[in-house]
Amino acid sequence: ATVPSADLAGIKDGDASVQVSVTNVNGNSASAGREYSVDATAPSVTISTLAADDILNATEAQSDLAISGTSTAEAGQTVTVSLNGKNYTTTVGANGSWTLNVPAADLAGLTGGSVTVTASVSDKAGNPASVDHNLTVDVTVPAVTINTIAGDDVINVAEHNQAQIISGSATGAAAGDKVTVTIGGQTYTTVLDAAGNWSVGVPASVIAGLSDGSVTVTASVTDAAGNTGSGTHNVTVDTGLPSVGFDTLSGDNVLNAVEKGQDLNVSGTSVNLAEGTTVTITLNGKQYTATTSADGRWSLTVPAADLAGLGEANYTLNAAATNAVGNSVSNTANLLVDTALPTVTINTVAGDNVINAAEVAAGQTLSGTVAHAEAGNTVTVTIGGNTYTATVQSDLSWSVNVPSDVLTALGNGSLSVTATVTNGHGNTGSGERDVTIDANLPGLRVDTVAGDDVVNSIEHNQNLIVTGSSDGLTPGTALTVNVNGKDYSATVLADGTWSAAVPAADVGAWPEGTVKISVTGDSAAGNPITISHDVTVDLASVAISINAIATDDVINAAEKGVDLVLSGATTNVEAGQTVTVSLNGKIYNTTVDDSGNWTATVPSADLAGIKDGDASVQVSVTNVNGNSASAGREYSVDATAPSVTISTLAADDILNATEAQSDLAISGTSTAEAGQTVTVSLNGKNYTTTVGANGSWTLNVPAADLAGLTGGSVTVTASVSDKAGNPASVDHNLTVDVTVPAVTINTIAGDDVINVAEHNQAQIISGSATGAAAGDKVTVTIGGQTYTTVLDAAGNWSVGVPA
Incomplete structure (x- = not known):
């Protein structure tokens, strides 16, 4: 029925x-x-809040997702939960609740956005019920960038006492998301602005508490989904103050008359200044620059033309420099300019400048005064080839005694008395007085030998003529000149002069030191006459050397663009002697300092015309006694920068997710010498390798470092310097795309069931994909057959499978 x-x-x-x-x-x-019974009431079913806030973040996606709820269906009834195309089942408990876990592996397919979780159940009567629950998926971890701190990531002395602004940006987060910054154990919070930027102010007191060395700044951002991303940035604290010092200027910090007419070498030392740092010297309103060498020394030349404008006064030289981190230093040195020449006055000799017989017999005191000299200075007095010294007294007077036998040996005639003094500042002055010996005495005199009474190493190997004069001797009188145990003959001529030749071989036998020349003869009355004259033999071996040029005997492009300081040392050369430097056809003069060293500055303008290749510099010096030395040093100029290239990266300059799981090989070529270091910078980290014999280079960036690349374009930089120090670098763009496309397959045959009729019909399999672009290839496999298509502009795809 x-x-x-x-x-x-x-x-x-x-x-x-x-x-x-x-x-x-x-x-x-x-x-x-x-x-029978009637049960036509459907059960209820609910889904509780998912992941605590209905948002699944990256951290939560790494663990199983618990899904739970309640149902009025009978205990033991099956609850089916659908998520992302997969079904999960559990049963209703005795208290009407139910729960199940979705494995983390299944959550990996959720890429972002809103997904629907559906729970369905039927009671024993077969009445069905279902409920949908929205879950927001946000598994994008924010990427945080920290900007350069203090302008150069170095906090110097001045900045160490100032508040600092630390700023940066973040992607994958929204305006208002919290940013936490940590530095020096202190934490500061702010929020992202609409552009994704952030900044915090760190008080001066906190900055001042940072110790020298590397300090790590950490910034983290947490988005609304609870995803936290962080970044670190190292900043160097360098409060070490540099120092700069002066060497003694002009030997005694005094510029005398002679020195004022010469270029002035100004040099000194430095601490905590890198090689190549500029030191600026200011004198009398003009500035001069030098650069520090590897050992911290610096040197420059003030031209004599500039010194000519200095008056008689004390001047202050100021040296200033700033090290690489911005710490500055200055120092001063005093220079006294004293060019006033001393004068020497010789008092009247013997009351009337005529020494008679009685005065000869008594001997004579020669005396006088000085001006622009000081007590304790030495006065050198010369009369008839005889030299005497006196000390200036507190009243600026001086005196020497000339014995009777010396005056007697000089004999009758006119001669000059010369007195010379050098004051404490090196200025030399002299005076002269003519006197006459009128004592009816015959006499002999020896002229200055070799021009200065010094036989140097050059003259020591040459013929030498010893000359002199006589008074009261008959022309034709024979004289004997004895030097170093050998006698040489001379004859008085009609004008009273005489000469004797000493062969080079005999001069060469003269020992170093004082050599006495004795001249003897007989007067017309047959009385013997003798006079002696001392000569200094100076055979000191003079030497001069040149230090390495530009520290390595190679001038590179950077060094060619600044003044070049040449330096060296001398042996047996007195302070103040001139050193002549010849470089590239130009001459530069400098002087030997108190330590026997010398420095000369070649202006960068003079270096500009020097071409690449090998060259040499020549130097020469002569000591006060005329002994000379010279030296040369080979150097090369290499001002041509090498080249460096980076080959295609990851086969197509695109790093995908699979490639990011393995080390990334970076390679290229360079014209720098084999063995030179190539530094590659990627994402804030440096990697090094060396140039091979064939000019190629290669290195691997570990996969662990690639994990920090989140997407977009990054710059890979390779830099190298050749042996001369010339730098070169190149940038290469790498596109990072590590987002794995997510593929969805639509329901097949309308209900994912192919029935008898459909089994004999062609089927269209379709779907969509995210994280990929139009035209990307899609491969579909079914029943052992493979079909390919491409994504359309909307991200959809479809293939036809034949019947």
Whole structure:
């Protein structure tokens, strides 16, 4: 029997029964009943809040996701949860609750956005129920960048006492997301602005508490989904003050008359200044520059033309320099300019400048005074080839005694008395007085030998003429000149002069030191006359050397662009002697300092014309006695920078997710010499290798370092310097795309079931993909067959599978 549905509508839930009866043709009857129940009420089902806030972040996606809820279906009824195309089942508990876990591996397919979680259940009566619950997926970890701190990532002395602004940016987060910055154990918080930027102020007191060395700054950003990204940045604290000092100027910090007419070498030392740092010297309103060498020394030349403008006064030289981190230093030195020449006055000799017989017999005192000299200075007095010294007294007077035998040996005639003094500042002055010996005495005199009474190493190997004069001797008188145990003959001429030749071989035998020349003869009366004259033999071996040029005997492009300081040393050469330097056809003069060293500065303008290649510099010097020495030093000029290239990266200059799981090989070429270091910078880290014999280079960036690349374009920089120090660098762009496309396959055949009819028909398999671009290839495999297509502009795809 059929009961119309309209009749069932009025039946309420609960237990009931149905009765049936029947009678056969013979009138026999029978009846029966059956109990049944009505349950037409669907159960309820709920899904509780997911991941605590219905947002799945990156950290939560690394663990199983618990999904739970309640249902009014009977205990033991199956609850089916659908998420991202997959089904998970559990049962209703006795208390009406249910729970299950979605494995973390299944969550990896969730790339972002909103997904629907569906829970469905049926009660025992077969009444179904389902509920949808939205889950927001945000697994993008913010990337944090910290900008350069204090302008150069170095906090110098001045900045160490100032507040500092630390700033940066973040991607993958939103305006208002919290940023936490940590430095020096202190934490500061701020939020991102609309452009994704952030900044915090760090008080001067905190900066001042940072110790010298490397300090790490950490910044972290947490987005609304709870994803936290962080970045670090190292800043160097360098509060070490440099220092700069002066060597003694002009030997005694005094510029005398002679020195004022010469170039002035100004040099000194430094500490905590890198090689090549500029030192600026200021004198009389003009500035001069020098650069520090590897040992911290510096040197420059003040031209004599500039010194000519200095008056008689004390001047202050100021030296200033700033090291690589911005710490500055200055120092001063005093220079006294004293060019006033002393004068020497010789008092009248013997009352009337005529020494008679009685005065000769008594001997004579020569005396006088000085001006612009000081007590204790030495006065050198010369009369007739005889030299005497006196000390200036407190009243600036001086005196020497000339014995009778010396005056007697000089004999009658006119001669000059010369007195010379050098004051404490090196200025020399002299005076002269003519006197006459009128004592009816014959006499002999020896002229200055070799021009200065000094036989140097050159003259020691040459013929030498010893000359002199006489008074009261008959022309033709024979004289004997004795030097170093050998006699040489001379004859008095009509004008009273005489000469004797000493062969080079004999001069060469003269020992170093004082050699006495004795001249003897007889007067017309037959009385013997003798005079002696001392000569100094100076055979000191003079030497001069040149230090390495530009520290390595190679002038590179940077060194060619600044003044070049040449230096060296001398042996047996007195302070103040001139050193002549010849470089590239130009001459530069300097002087030997108190330590026997010399420095000369070649202006950068003079270096500009020097071409690449080998060359040499020549130097020469002569000591006060005329002994000379010279030296040369080879150097080369290499001002041509090498080249460096970076080859295509990751085969196509695109780093994908798979490639980012392995080390990245970076290679290229360079014209720098084999063995030179190539430094590659990527994402704030440096990697080094060397140039090979064939000019190629290669290195690997570890996969662990590539993990920090989140996407977009990054710059790879390779830099190298050749042996001369010329730098070169090149940039190469690398596109980073490590987002793995997510592929979705739509329901097949309308219900994911291929029935009999559909089994004999072609089927269209379609879907979509995110994280990929239009035209990207899609490969579909079914039943051992593979089909390919490409994504359209909307990210959809489809293939036809033949019947």
